[in-house]
Amino acid sequence: NAGVTQTPKFQVLKTGQSMTLQCAQDMNHNSMYWYRQDPGMGLRLIYYSASEGTTDKGEVPNGYNVSRLNKREFSLRLESAAPSQTSVYFCASSEGRRNEAFFGQGTRLTVV
């Protein structure tokens, strides 16, 4: 009964370092999302994957890349971290627009 699992939960990076945030869902959903949450900004969509093998940019894609490895997994990569990428990152999955999305517990990333 895992739902959406994100790793890691916390991470501190130095400016210029790279890292990959992992996300996996066990609900056989086609759609998966990566959001960032900043105070007063709500959740902003970084990238979206409608199905395995497809990805699309969201509202704030600059500085990020994604991989939809298979139907279960959707990873987010920061190639060269910047302090502006300090945020809480959420992965989510859903099945169509008639159904609710399920969220992971989030990754709190600090770039110093």
Add this chain to the structure above:
Amino acid sequence: AQSVAQPEDQVNVAEGNPLTVKCTYSVSGNPYLFWYVQYPNRGLQFLLKYITGDNLVKGSYGFEAEFNKSQTSFHLKKPSALVSDSALYFCAPFREYSGAGSYQLTFGKGTKLSVIP
């Protein structure tokens, strides 16, 4: 273009009083609208949705929402607030993009609800 607006950053209400958290949307076609709640240091949880049919939808924890097509609003309501309802609430419509029948789930900036004992 912004798909959703939550005009109030914060709403304060006394325990036992009714509460309303406002949301207006601007999406093309038939709207698919959701409300989510976020408790401190947690992920988002689904509350309720409007897809079609009755304009008043009921959801989890006694919450309901009224869809108003003419005012393009989807306000969240509860008849009697509890202290445990204090959280961050997000209105979220699906927004069509690329003009190809593809949809993205977008979020408002959120409204912090504080229920005062």
